Amino acid sequence: xxxxxxxxxxxxxxxxxxxxxxxxxxxxxxxxxxxxxxxxxxxxxxxxxxxxxxxxxxxxxxxxxxxxxxxxxxxxxxxxxxxxxxxxxxxxxxxxxxxxxxxxxxxxxxxxxxxxxxxxxxxxxxxxxxxxxxxxxxxxxxxxxxxxxxxxxxxxxxxxxxxxxxxxxxxxxxxxx
Amino acid sequence: xxxxxxxxxxxxxxxxxxxxxxxxxxxxxxxxxxxxxxxxxxxxxxxxxxxxxxxxxxxxxxxxxxxxxxxxxxxxxxxxxxxxxxxxxxxxxxxxxxxxxxxxxxxxxxxxxxxxxxxxxxxxxxxxxxxxxxxxxxxxxxxxxxxxxxxxxxxxxxxxxxxxxxxxxxxxxxxxxxxxxxxxxxxxxxxxxxxxxxxxxxxxxxxxxxxxxxxxxxxxxxxxxxxxxxxxxxxxxxxxxxxxxxxxxxxxxxxxxxxxxxxxxxxxxxxxxxxxxxxxxxxxxxxxxxxxxxxxxxxxxxxxxxxxxxxxxxxxxxxxxxxxxxxxxxxxxxxxxxxxxxxxxxxxxxxxxxxxxxxxxxxxxxxxxxxxxxxxxxxxxxxxxxxxxxxxxxxxxxxxxxxxxxxxxxxxxxxxxxxxxxxxxxxx
Numbered sequence: 141x142x143x144x145x146x147x148x149x150x151x152x153x154x155x156x157x158x159x160x161x162x163x164x165x166x167x168x169x170x171x172x173x174x175x176x177x178x179x180x181x182x183x184x185x186x187x188x189x190x191x192x193x194x195x196x197x198x199x200x201x202x203x204x205x206x207x208x209x210x211x212x213x214x215x216x217x218x219x220x221x222x223x224x225x226x227x228x229x230x231x232x233x234x235x236x237x238x239x240x241x242x243x244x245x246x247x248x249x250x251x252x253x254x255x256x257x258x259x260x261x262x263x264x265x266x267x268x269x270x271x272x273x274x275x276x277x278x279x280x281x282x283x284x285x286x287x288x289x290x291x292x293x294x295x296x297x298x299x300x301x302x303x304x305x306x307x308x309x310x311x312x313x314x315x316x317x
Numbered sequence: 318x319x320x321x322x323x324x325x326x327x328x329x330x331x332x333x334x335x336x337x338x339x340x341x342x343x344x345x346x347x348x349x350x351x352x353x354x355x356x357x358x359x360x361x362x363x364x365x366x367x368x369x370x371x372x373x374x375x376x377x378x379x380x381x382x383x384x385x386x387x388x389x390x391x392x393x394x395x396x397x398x399x400x401x402x403x404x405x406x407x408x409x410x411x412x413x414x415x416x417x418x419x420x421x422x423x424x425x426x427x428x429x430x431x432x433x434x435x436x437x438x439x440x441x442x443x444x445x446x447x448x449x450x451x452x453x454x455x456x457x458x459x460x461x462x463x464x465x466x467x468x469x470x471x472x473x474x475x476x477x478x479x480x481x482x483x484x485x486x487x488x489x490x491x492x493x494x495x496x497x498x499x500x501x502x503x504x505x506x507x508x509x510x511x512x513x514x515x516x517x518x519x520x521x522x523x524x525x526x527x528x529x530x531x532x533x534x535x536x537x538x539x540x541x542x543x544x545x546x547x548x549x550x551x552x553x554x555x556x557x558x559x560x561x562x563x564x565x566x567x568x569x570x571x572x573x574x575x576x577x578x579x580x581x582x583x584x585x586x587x588x589x590x591x592x593x594x595x596x597x598x599x600x601x602x603x604x605x606x607x608x609x610x611x612x613x614x615x616x617x618x619x620x621x622x623x624x625x626x627x628x629x630x631x632x633x634x635x636x637x638x639x640x641x642x643x644x645x646x647x648x649x650x651x652x653x654x655x656x657x658x659x660x661x662x663x664x665x666x667x668x669x670x671x672x673x674x675x676x677x678x679x680x681x682x683x684x685x686x687x688x689x690x691x692x693x694x695x696x697x698x699x700x701x702x703x704x705x706x707x708x709x710x711x712x713x714x715x716x717x718x719x720x721x722x723x724x725x726x727x728x729x730x731x732x733x734x735x736x737x738x739x740x741x742x743x744x745x
Contacts, residue, residue, distance in 0.1 A: 248536075256670065258663050258692055259651040259737065260518060260562040260575065261619055261626055263538075263601040264582045290537055291559060295515035300488050301711060302690065316739055 167210035171307035207242065210234040213315040215273070216308060219254070222265070222272040232273065235315055236280035243283060249273050251291040251316040252298070273313045323675055334723045335481035340503030340715065340728035340735065344379060346686070351385035352469070354378060355412040355436075358389065359429070360397035361420040366427070366454060373458035374416060377476040377502065378425055380717070381466060381701060384725025394718060399432045399441050407436040412441075426450040429457055443468045455504060460745075475699040476501060479741040481509075481519040481528055482715060486733035488524040498545060501697075503715075503728045509543065519737060522565050525744045529553070529563040529572060540574060542589075552647070555585065564607050571596075572614055584618050584631070597631060606650045617641070619649040624722070624738050628662060642675065644682040650693060654720065655700045661720075663691055672705050672718060686718035686725040695740045696720075706736040 215228040224232065239245055250272030253262040271290040277287055280281075299309040356375040359366075375386035391410055396402045397419040418431035426449050433443035443464060449457035456477065463474030478501045485494045494516045499506035506606050510516060514533035521528060522542075529542050538560045545552035554560045558577030565572055572589055575582045584597040584607045597606040602622040609616060615629045628642045636707040642648035647665035654661065657677075664673035664682060672691045675682040688707035695704050700720055707716040711725060713734030718725040736745070 221695075244509055255690065257605065257626075257647065258619070259669075261603065261621075263517070263559060263561050263648050264575070264577075264605050267577060267582065268603070289558065292515060292516075292533070295517060295533070296489065296492060302708060317447045 144153075196278070208238070209317050210315075213317075214312050217269055217311040217313070219307070219311065220265075222269045223239050224272060224276060232276050233280065236277050236282050236316050237288050238248070239277065239282040243286065245250055245317065246286050248288050248290050248316040250287065250296075250316050251293075252296060252310055252314070254310045255294045255297065255302065256307070257294075259293055259295070261290050263295075266293045267292035269311075270313050339498060339506045340730050342376065342380065342503060343727045343729065344724075345716075345727055346725045347379070347385060348382040348719065350723065351379075351383060352414065353387060353410075353412050354384045354414040354416065354465075354469075355407055355410065356388040356416040357390060357392060357395055357418075358520035359418040359420050359431075361397070361427075363422055366420065368454040368458065369460045370420065370429070371416070371730065373455055373502075374462050377459060377474075378466065380502070380724075380726055381476075382721075383468050383470055383701070384717035398430075399444070402434060404434075404436055404439045408477070412468060414465075414675070416461070421711045423448060426456075427454065427457070429461070433468055459500070459502075472701060473699050473743070474739075475697045475701065475743065476741060477745055478565070478698060479525075480695075480704060480715075481521065481562050481739040481741070482735055483516050483519065483737045484730060484733050484735050485515075485713075486657070496528070498528070498741075509545065510550065517737065518562055519739045520563055520565060521739055521741045523567055523742055525567045525742050528739075529562065529565065531561050540572070542572075552590070553592070558582075559605075562606050564609055566609050566653065567611060567613040574607060575605035575607065575618075584616060586616075586633075597633075604619070608652050610653055611655055617653060617660060619651070620728060628660065641677070641680075642677075642682070643680070648673075648682075652694055652696050654696050655698060659666070659720075661685075661694045661696055661703050663694065672703055674703075674720065674722075683722065685720075685722040686716065688716045688725070688727075691716070693737045695738050697740050698743045702740075704736060704738040704740055 167224055193275040212231045249270040251266030253266045267289060270291055272295055274287050274289050299312045327363055346669055356371045359370045378379060378384035379386050387410060388391050394406045396417050398417060404497040411435055415434040415436050416431060418429055421428045424649045428448045430432050430446045434440055435442050435481060445464060447460060459476040466474035479498050480501055481498045483496055485492050485546060487493055495508050496510040496516050496519055497506045497508055507621050507730045512532060512534045517531040519528050519530040531538050532541055539555035540553045540560045540563050541550050542553050545731060556576050556578035559582050560576060562575040563572050572587045572648060574585055576585050581601055582603050582605050584604045586595045586597060600622050602620055604618055604620045606619040615633055618629055619626050620629050625646045627649040628648050630639045630641055641674055645664055647668050649663050651662040659674050659676050661668055661674050664684060669689055670691050671684040672694050673682050673684045690708045691708040702719055703714060703719050704717045706713055715728040715735050715738050
């Protein structure tokens with residue numbers, strides 16, 4: 141599916157809205173965001189919209205939809221956050237482009253956390269992280285039927301160790317095709 | 318010589334798998350106010366028993382935090398029956414209580430006659446004769462510990478209970494996961510499930526016959542119920558999204574759980590017989606880690622509706638919800654003590670993630686022990702100890718702390734990580 145320019149800019153605006161909403165780490169994001177900027181669900185005072193300003197997303201990577209699965213399949217998160225960091229927007233757009241161009245392709249978004257905190261709560265946080273990526277893909281025009289979220293919480297760390305380096309590698313969402 | 322070596326080889330082979338899977342015990346902090354007790358080595362007729370019964374009893378009593386067993390080297394008399402005891406010998410050693418016993422062979426098994434004596438009062442408190450098969454020697458010792466503990470403290474002993482826990486080895490895609498049950502002292506471990514996908518949240522049915530847990534074996538989390546003795550199991554839920562944190566109701570008929578089938582993780586209660594679901598919470602935040610009050614009338618759960626995780630209590634009849642925790646920004650995975658008057662939880666304070674107890678009436682929260690990165694507290698059925706997961710070096714190990722925080726111990730495994738302990742109910 142190739143988005144028309146105005147549709148794409150709508151998608152970009154909606155992505156920004158999603159990201160602003162997602163950067164709240166509290167319990168206020170709701171899963172029913174309807175993909176229009178300024179809609180409900182962004183209403184908390186803690187939204188870190190400053191993180192996503194001026195990153196010029198949308199024009200480059202999203203057009204590079206191809207038949208190849210993008211090579212970068214892991215994005216990382218800050219502590220206690222499900223905000224998509226600006227440096228990973230192009231990664232997400234590449235996957236969105238691939239999934240739009242290949243409607244038969246399906247991806248599992250695997251959400252992971254670091255080891256700190258309780259396991260079952262971390263399982264929920266991992267789902268929230270993967271859910272933020274799912275919403276980003278949806279507003280970029282990816283069909284919801286192509287995307288599934290599975291949270292592993294802290295159960296499958298990529299790196300061992302109780303230090304910030306390991307923690308940073310473990311707070312991640314993996315695109316599993 | 319050759320015959321002797323063969324025997325040794327057989328013994329080694331028999332012991333090897335146990336030695337790898339069993340947990341050992343390291344007492345990390347004894348209770349200074351523990352009551353001195355002497356457990357005299359049991360007098361056995363004929364060849365020595367394969368299990369040092371008096372050692373098992375003394376270790377049980379020491380682990381409870383209530384007792385400080387006397388060192389054997391200090392015992393200059395080794396009586397095996399009350400008539401042979403000179404109380405002055407034990408008063409000189411400051412022992413308050415004394416356990417003596419003699420063991421006779423009976424077929425393949427043994428007959429144990431033990432007695433508990435009050436050294437200060439110079440009286441006999443308890444005497445019992447128990448028989449045990451050759452494979453029940455440790456169980457017999459735990460029974461003695463239970464009886465001694467109750468006779469002195471008035472609290473039912475929980476030494477004959479079991480624990481379930483999850484182990485893992487490796488990292489990333491190659492991690493292997495197992496679910497075990499073992500005696501409360503970490504011995505007699507038995508694997509009940511093994512998988513190359515995560516296993517989480519084991520929890521006992523109130524009759525001690527079944528475990529509920531979460532397994533990712535299909536690539537997605539699902540809740541299973543498994544009979545411990547037969548290994549027979551059934552998949553109870555596999556909804557879209559999270560299927561997590563199962564918790565049995567005290568009557569054993571319902572299972573509380575966290576599901577995200579309707580969006581965010583919410584608390585549900587399933588009637589196990591009919592598989593009917595009742596949704597308990599409705600909130601745009603995370604709700605998980607449900608636990609039942611001992612009377613079954615309310616649920617405790619974690620919610621981050623206030624911004625960070627805190628504990629809430631939901632009255633099932635009225636639907637009223639009360640926030641319970643206000644100390645600090647992170648309080649999660651709460652469990653009721655058996656009297657319903659206190660909850661045990663994970664609290665993040667200046668010292669990181671610690672096990673804590675909060676008394677419900679006063680609201681006062683106190684950290685228990687000094688284990689770091691504590692997770693998954695589970696309360697002994699008599700309320701005296703809390704077992705939990707912690708770290709030792711770079712490995713996950715189990716730890717336990719007395720409910721008053723005075724005594725603690727660790728149960729490290731020979732290899733890999735151990736976590737998510739669940740203390741069984743009383744089994745006898």
